[in-house]
Amino acid sequence: MSRSLLLRRVSGLFRLSGKTSPLRGARFSSSLEPEPLTVTEQNHGVRRITLNNPKKRNALSLAMLESLKENILTDIDSPELRVIIISARGPVFSSGHDLKELTSSRGADHHRKVFQTCSEVMTLLQDVPVPVIAMVNGVATAAGCQLVASCDIAVATEKSTFATPGVNVGLFCSTPAVAIGRAVPRKVAMEMLFTGTPISAHDALLHGLVSRVVSEERLEEEAASIARRVCAASRPVVALGKATFHRQMSQGRDAAYALASRVMVDNLRLRDGQEGIRAFVEKREPVWSHQAEPEPL
Structure with missing residues (x-):
């Protein structure tokens, strides 16, 4: 059977089933198209942005940061947008920077671009006109912990942990320290930065890194409840x-x-x-x- 005939027959089957054919504009290849690094949806004033690279522990690669920045800025001044929720797929919220991008072979110019883009995203979270909620269910380390600290509100599950372990791999978490040092007491921040030891969700709540801690089953509803209350305001x-x-x-x-x-x-x-x-x-x-x-x- 020819390729064109195969396409027509499969497309016809989707039309008969009342579904839109997914083959329009598609190409046959030996490998699937890569999934987007972030996924967004918006309903009733709430934009949900999901970090979508669990195989790489949702590392904040340059591409991930640029995608996240685009997702935040799109129609940011629209009156239809009232709050942003950032979450992640998989057991790791974000492991921080992709260390493969920080080797000497990539060069100082690339390194500068990574940290500049990261700083732009973190400041953007506080500069955009709508509240940003981090919805954390898992591990948040280094720049991933910085992302949580940079959000206006953070809801975490009881199993979540937070750490700045860069010192253990020879790269002190200096940029995460900017956000974390403004979110928790100085001595707590210094212990996290000097030792890299993770803190629990309850300790994160005690020290002000997160707003509230809930069970995994309640995470979605808790974040949604906060978002609804924000949307009820002007x-x-x-x-x-x-x-x-x-x-x-x-x-x-x-x-x-x-x-x-x-x-x-x-x-x-x-x-x-x-x-x-x-x-x-x-x-x-x-x-x-x-x-x-x-x-x-």
Whole structure:
């Protein structure tokens, strides 16, 4: 049977079954197409990004980082997007950088690109206007632990562990230390960095690396529940609040209060700022516009 006849017959079978043929535009080859490094879906305001390379322990290779960056930035200003959840396939959330990309044969220029891209992704998580939730079910080490620390909220299962073991392979986790050192007490961060010893999910909760710890069976619902509560709020109000929180955290007390006071006034000028107050006074549910424009005078 000729190849063209085979294609027509198989395509016809899919049409008869009422399914769209997967063969349109496909090519026959001896090997399957590689799976994407990240998978995204978006429903009801929630974008789920899944690290999708479990065979390589979801290592944050340059390609993985670039894919993750694209997934985060796509339609980031759309009012339809309200929260991002980052999770992973397999027993390892992420093992950190792909060490095969960090050998001397790749050269310093490639090394610089890897760490620059990683830093861009980590700062992006805090700079985007919607909250980002890490949903962790397994091991998060080195830059994988950095990814968790960089998210606004982190929900982990009881079996999850966190570590910065770079010192044990001769590469101190200096860039993960930026995020982790801002998430946990200094002496906890230093012990993690100097020894590479993993900490449990409950210790991670105790020290502020994660927001809550749940059973594996409850992980999906817990993350979804947080996402639903975020989606119930006004997008521009949440965006303003998130940006201000991260900015004031790097300031001294007096400067932080001055900034926050100005932002409270700006918040009151938003359409949704006034709608929320009117709704409270009128004892009704607010009807958010999700528009960033100020209330007309």
